[in-house]
Amino acid sequence: MKNRVITISREFGSGGRTIGKKVAEQLGIPCYDSELIQKIAEESGFDAKFVQEAGEYAPGGFLSNLSSRTFGPTNEDYLWKIQYQIISRLAGQGPCVIVGRCADYILREHPNCLNVFVHADKAARIQRIVGLGHCEERKAPDFVTKKDKQRANYYNFYSNNRWDDLQNYDLTIDTSRFTVDQAVDMIIDAAQKLDTK
């Protein structure tokens, strides 16, 4: 596979992280998800927990992002810069899978990216996160909505694109219709098709 980088953006609870790991395993290439957080934490000096939250989730909306910038770049801006550099460097090193973190946008000039967005209906996502023990059932609907909003705000703020705009992606898959393994197959197949095009 020609230096193919596969970016997987995903709605919260849609199984995107698991799918990313399995794609990478089957292709025998690295998957950057928690590994990426660790790298960013090391290079930025921030705590890994801060990197995990602030590097993908905007705490407020557009206005809160703007207001705190009255006095110059925020910690989040610094983190974005480091994240941008690390993702660009990793993508230059060879084939890999990168989950989340606006990688599709950061690598928009990379010639061999396959950009995938994974989503699912809310009921399926709630069932998934409750089943995995990530959240109590009664809190799950609000939790899913909040996480998606934060991911969208973060992406929309730093990229000036819209997170859930299908135009950003070569392929989008609704994982409430397909199993995780089927989605993995579809992504690998798409990546191989790009190589033989």
Next chain:
Amino acid sequence: MKNRVITISREFGSGGRTIGKKVAEQLGIPCYDSELIQKIAEESGFDAKFVQEAGEYAPGGFLSNLSSRTFGPTNEDYLWKIQYQIISRLAGQGPCVIVGRCADYILREHPNCLNVFVHADKAARIQRIVGLGHCEERKAPDFVTKKDKQRANYYNFYSNNRWDDLQNYDLTIDTSRFTVDQAVDMIIDAAQKLDTK
């Protein structure tokens, strides 16, 4: 294939119609596109040309649609009703491919639909329609934009959903990244996956 109906919504010039025909050919099932227009024309009494334009393209935006309704349903509303009935009936008859015409929305309660959206970047779409002789090169950019806007307005008005919202679709494919035949394979593979899930 279990009474599988494949709906293909598409940006103008993205190759969706050709892809739909090829999917149907390979699966040995009917493809309703111009055939659908003919059926609607026969049952409604409208001219096929009017059906082709008014059954998928809103001439104006939301306001123009509203204003003409001051005096009751318009011809377009009547056409929508006929189109709705015919698409529902055809989908009940057996496996088929339906291109455009809000079929994904009309069939939202159908248990065996695969809803696909096909899109491509504007340059690729312009190249395609000019190559096929559908439009002069100098007029192509505006033509593509206008057609997309009209399709979106039509869909958004009658469905209350957003035409290009990835949440409506099980699969979206960027045909500026894949060949027509690759997209055909991806759609057939997805349909078969739903059957074996």
